[in-house]
Amino acid sequence: MNNILKRTLLPSLMAASLAGVTLVPAKPAAADDQVLRDAGIGAVTNVVTGAIRGNGRVLNNAVKGGVTGAAVNGANGLRNNRRNRSVVQDVGVGAGASAVTGVITGDSKDTLGNAVDGAAVGAAIHLLTK
Template sequence: MNKILKRTLLPSLMAASLAGVTLVPAKPAAADDQVLRDAGIGAVTNVVTGAVRGNGSVLGNAVKGGVTGAAVNGANGLRNTRNRRHRNIGQDVGVGAGASAVTGVVTGDSRDTLGNAVDGAAVGAAIHLLTNGK
């Protein structure tokens, strides 16, 4: 009896959960677009600053920049609606520097923490300049 229940119940349960998982992300969310935009800006900016400084690989710099951009977006997401549209340059640069320094340590690029912080500050400034008021 136990095998019969497993053979009957499990496939239908898996099908129902798979349908639920695929239908949930179908709702569009504007916040996701903003996170992806800031992560993209961060990745490109960090690749450029890494190339200028001659530090790290393109992929490693893109990952650090993407994480930094998402962190800057997250820090601004905690603010109220008016302040989200009018970002604070000090906050963006500070969060970018801190997030990039921490990401560098986590990814194993801890030999140049100050350089990672400078790259992150550039990411925060670029995001601020390109998205302030939008």
């Protein structure tokens, strides 16, 4: 009797556990795509604004822009309705996140410039993901 139960229940249990493992992470993957999209938009935008302003460290600008884009995405994730995004919120969060990230990465001599770059990132994300 014990062998019969093992032969019938174990394969079903294994199939159910494998299905649960593969289907559960399917929902958060869409959220990760949005964060990666906004981080990418932020990185590209901050590299461009850094080049326009003459701030020549491309990698540093890309890091600040990526973090800023993720922060803007996170701020919009806190809202109940993601479709009614606020341009003021996106620009403000972008400016603040870029200024703080600039201080952390050692680019604290140009805090206002970092805030301007972050505001541009927030505006770009708002326009491109509307």
